[in-house]
Amino acid sequence: MSTKSFAITLQDLRDGRVNAELSKLFGDLINTVKSTGKSGDITLKLKVKPTGRGQDVDKIFIADAITVNMPKPDRGEDVFWLTDDNELSRNHPRQGNLELRDASQPAPINFKEAK
Numbered sequence: 001m002s003t004k005s006f007a008i009t010l011q012d013l014r015d016g017r018v019n020a021e022l023s024k025l026f027g028d029l030i031n032t033v034k035s036t037g038k039s040g041d042i043t044l045k046l047k048v049k050p051t052g053r054g055q056d057v058d059k060i061f062i063a064d065a066i067t068v069n070m071p072k073p074d075r076g077e078d079v080f081w082l083t084d085d086n087e088l089s090r091n092h093p094r095q096g097n098l099e100l101r102d103a104s105q106p107a108p109i110n111f112k113e114a115k
Helices: 006-036
Strands: 041-050 060-068
Touching: 006 041, 006 060
Parallel strands: none
Antiparallel strands: 041 060
């Protein structure tokens, strides 16, 4: 049985590139979970196989596969009205337009003081 810890082996895989990739993806996942309020996950799959056949295995291959399921932000919705011709409209087709005018305040009037 191996006495080397899994974390050390993970750091050694592909000269540390697996650990670096997992660290970056984990940070991205944490940020996305925080911003969306939804959950996500990372899966690391290691395939271990002997380099040859037989009972006396002294060398193995380890292949990694990393998958990330990032939470998706809500995309929202838009409201459209249907016209009599089934066209889409942002405005209610049976409601007239409201004429808008400038309602800013006029300049204050300076009154003279009585003595």
